[in-house]
Amino acid sequence: MALALALDGMRAEGTDLNSSHDARNILWVQDKAAIRLSGRPYRPGFPPELRARLIHVAAKTPEDALFALEEGLRCRDLAFVIGEITGNPKALGFTVSRRLSVAAEKHGVPLFLIRLDARRDLSSARMRWQMHSTASPPSCWNAAAPGTASWRAELFRARAYRQGEWILRDDGKHLAAHSPAAAQKDHGDLADASGDGSLAQKSNSA
Amino acid sequence: MAIWLTRLAMDRWHKNQTAPEHGAAKEGAETHPLALITETAHGPRIDAVNASACAIGVQPKMLLADARGLCPHLRTAPSDPLGDLAFLENLAVWARRWGPWSALDPPDGVLVDVTEVAHLFGGEKAMLEEAQTVLGRQGLATRLAIAPTAGAAWALAHFGPERAVLRAEDDGAQRLSTLPVAALRLDPDILLLLRRLGLKRIGNLYDIGRDTLQRRFRTHRAPAANPLVRLDQLLGRVPEPLLPVAVTHAPLVQRRLMEPLRHRSLLDRVVEDLAEDMARELEGRGEGARRLELGLWRVDGEAVIRQLEMAAATRDPAHIIRLFGRKLDDVDAGFGIELVRLRAPWCEILPLSQADFEAAAENYGTGLAACIDRLTVRLGKHAVRRPDPHASHLPERAQTWRAPLDKAVLQEEFGFHARPLKLLDRPEEIAVLYATPDGLPRRFRWRGAVHEILRVEGPERIAPEWWRERSSARLRDYYRIEDGEGRRYWIYRHGVMGDGRGQDRQGSAPQWFLQGLFA
Numbered sequence: 001m002a003l004a005l006a007l008d009g010m011r012a013e014g015t016d017l018n019s020s021h022d023a024r025n026i027l028w029v030q031d032k033a034a035i036r037l038s039g040r041p042y043r044p045g046f047p048p049e050l051r052a053r054l055i056h057v058a059a060k061t062p063e064d065a066l067f068a069l070e071e072g073l074r075c076r077d078l079a080f081v082i083g084e085i086t087g088n089p090k091a092l093g094f095t096v097s098r099r100l101s102v103a104a105e106k107h108g109v110p111l112f113l114i115r116l117d118a119r120r121d122l123s124s125a126r127m128r129w130q131m132h133s134t135a136s137p138p139s140c141w142n143a144a145a146p147g148t149a150s151w152r153a154e155l156f157r158a159r160a161y162r163q164g165e166w167i168l169r170d171d172g173k174h175l176a177a178h179s180p181a182a183a184q185k186d187h188g189d190l191a192d193a194s195g196d197g198s199l200a201q202k203s204n205s206a
Numbered sequence: 207m208a209i210w211l212t213r214l215a216m217d218r219w220h221k222n223q224t225a226p227e228h229g230a231a232k233e234g235a236e237t238h239p240l241a242l243i244t245e246t247a248h249g250p251r252i253d254a255v256n257a258s259a260c261a262i263g264v265q266p267k268m269l270l271a272d273a274r275g276l277c278p279h280l281r282t283a284p285s286d287p288l289g290d291l292a293f294l295e296n297l298a299v300w301a302r303r304w305g306p307w308s309a310l311d312p313p314d315g316v317l318v319d320v321t322e323v324a325h326l327f328g329g330e331k332a333m334l335e336e337a338q339t340v341l342g343r344q345g346l347a348t349r350l351a352i353a354p355t356a357g358a359a360w361a362l363a364h365f366g367p368e369r370a371v372l373r374a375e376d377d378g379a380q381r382l383s384t385l386p387v388a389a390l391r392l393d394p395d396i397l398l399l400l401r402r403l404g405l406k407r408i409g410n411l412y413d414i415g416r417d418t419l420q421r422r423f424r425t426h427r428a429p430a431a432n433p434l435v436r437l438d439q440l441l442g443r444v445p446e447p448l449l450p451v452a453v454t455h456a457p458l459v460q461r462r463l464m465e466p467l468r469h470r471s472l473l474d475r476v477v478e479d480l481a482e483d484m485a486r487e488l489e490g491r492g493e494g495a496r497r498l499e500l501g502l503w504r505v506d507g508e509a510v511i512r513q514l515e516m517a518a519a520t521r522d523p524a525h526i527i528r529l530f531g532r533k534l535d536d537v538d539a540g541f542g543i544e545l546v547r548l549r550a551p552w553c554e555i556l557p558l559s560q561a562d563f564e565a566a567a568e569n570y571g572t573g574l575a576a577c578i579d580r581l582t583v584r585l586g587k588h589a590v591r592r593p594d595p596h597a598s599h600l601p602e603r604a605q606t607w608r609a610p611l612d613k614a615v616l617q618e619e620f621g622f623h624a625r626p627l628k629l630l631d632r633p634e635e636i637a638v639l640y641a642t643p644d645g646l647p648r649r650f651r652w653r654g655a656v657h658e659i660l661r662v663e664g665p666e667r668i669a670p671e672w673w674r675e676r677s678s679a680r681l682r683d684y685y686r687i688e689d690g691e692g693r694r695y696w697i698y699r700h701g702v703m704g705d706g707r708g709q710d711r712q713g714s715a716p717q718w719f720l721q722g723l724f725a
């Protein structure tokens with residue numbers, strides 16, 4: 001499960017980044033429990049355009065991680081900030097999440113906060129997703145091999161969008177969304193939903 | 207150019223003695239036997255002697271008691287090796303009048319780089335003569351030599367003819383072959399060994415051949431213990447790095463306080479002033495500080511030092527104050543702080559630019575370097591890092607962690623087939639069900655949950671790094687797998703059935719590990 005969410009952040013902004021060819025760095029903050037649970041970012045596995053830009057912060061406590069996130073959001077030279085926080089720590093209350101969204105909106109740095117093993121609690125994020133991994137489509141070269149990664153994403157709280165559930169898939173160029181009911185190709189290219197820089201996004205996972 | 211001060215300690219002692227009386231007693235002191243001594247565990251030992259003592263037979267490194275036996279009226283004075291070294295450092299800086307840079311050659315020599323400089327002094331010969339006269343006027347006995355390499359110049363200065371000049375077009379090997387092996391700057395025990403082998407001159411080393419020397423001294427890595435390396439340095443076949451003497455002044459600002467400080471708010475105010483002073487100081491030099499040291503001297507005789515290291519050179523006072531603010535939280539002021547001093551021991555060039563003030567940071571965001579500084583001050587240096595490619599095919603060694611603003615070392619990175627997005631810090635052992643021991647995995651248990659494997663790709667066989675690890679290290683077969691819920695993992699089998707290594711010797715099946723998680 002852990003991996004599926006980790007990428008969600010990536011995925012969404014991966015599209016965002018491809019379009020704008022800037023050389024800004026990205027900040028990836030993890031607290032200790034998140035590192036133990038899901039490991040550290042591994043450079044050779046990154047999309048090539050992001051490899052040289054990653055700055056990783058290993059925070060000991062959720063408090064430190066939140067501090068790092070806030071400092072990252074204040075920095076104008078970052079393309080986006082990813083945070084991974086495990087569980088529902090006391091430090092991450094509604095006030096703090098509000099601080100983070102305000103900072104993200106003020107400085108235009110998107111924040112993708114990944115909550116590993118967390119319950120849904122109060123949060124001021126603009127979009128809140130619940131991500132699950134789902135079976136990938138067969139690879140076109142080797143039917144037995146894992147294909148492109150897919151996720152079942154449920155948007156359960158968002159200010160300006162209807163709630164819904166999609167199957168997301170990154171086909172290298174952009175994030176494609178399909179309706180989960182049928183295999184019919186949906187028009188929903190999620191890039192326009194997540195592309196407008198200033199929204200802070202949260203995904204919860206059970 | 208090598209300058210050897212043949213009697214440095216003695217000459218310095220004379221200089222110090224005669225300075226007050228304007229050289230009146232000089233002749234008398236020169237004729238009377240004199241020795242400079244240090245106290246050792248076995249009684250006083252002689253460090254240096256003057257010419258008349260030498261004539262009687264008093265040698266350096268003798269015990270004073272033995273020397274008194276030879277010469278009962280020997281006068282003694284304490285020697286001062288540290289003072290000699292300090293003098294030598296000054297002299298090295300002063301000797302730069304003959305060349306752009308100079309290096310120390312302790313205990314009693316200086317090396318000056320005079321490449322393409324000699325014509326300004328009228329040729330090498332004239333230059334050596336001038337140097338000897340000038341140094342002689344200071345009361346220093348010298349031997350000088352010029353040669354294409356530092357090693358050759360040193361050898362000629364110590365063992366060659368007076369004011370020897372070896373030009374680049376001369377046959378250096380031939381000229382130096384008559385010098386004793388001591389001219390190679392070897393350790394005493396190696397010299398003893400060479401003497402026992404019957405190798406007295408450098409020329410003898412040419413005769414016995416490189417291979418022999420190579421074999422005999424292959425375990426000696428240090429240049430001073432390996433005659434072959436020293437010989438190559440002498441003839442310029444391998445480079446010999448020298449450490450030039452450089453004069454630097456660390457910018458320093460301080461405040462002496464009339465009333466000792468006991469409160470944090472006042473201390474902050476002082477630090478603020480100091481940061482501004484420092485910024486002005488650094489701006490004048492066109493530099494920025496990479497490391498800062500804040501010293502707080504307490505009334506009751508204790509000093510508190512707080513260090514700070516920045517990711518990029520800066521001189522922004524607001525930034526410095528902010529970084530120190532956190533470091534001063536646990537300062538114990540005791541009865542009060544009476545002196546606060548800020549020093550920048552490590553500076554880098556930082557051109558003048560628009561200042562990044564807190565207000566600007568509030569409105570337009572901080573710069574990347576400032577952001578990283580703030581993070582490192584709170585979280586520690588090892589918490590904020592950047593992954594960098596490393597030339598290895600082994601997954602966990604294919605990336606190293608560096609300071610966030612360092613430049614990448616490798617230009618090319620290896621192209622791997624498919625690598626996971628995240629790697630666990632250490633691979634976790636899993637229990638795997640398979641059809642055959644070296645076949646595809648079917649099901650595995652990890653962290654208490656059973657995962658059914660639906661899709662597999664592999665194996666990708668990755669061998670250990672044979673140049674680093676023992677021959678007993680096992681190779682790994684990596685599989686990229688997807689379970690029933692679409693979660694994708696990177697697992698490997700440690701070793702192959704029947705390779706006779708590790709657990710295979712006990713006859714148990716290979717272990718499986720889970721190393722990475724895929725996007």
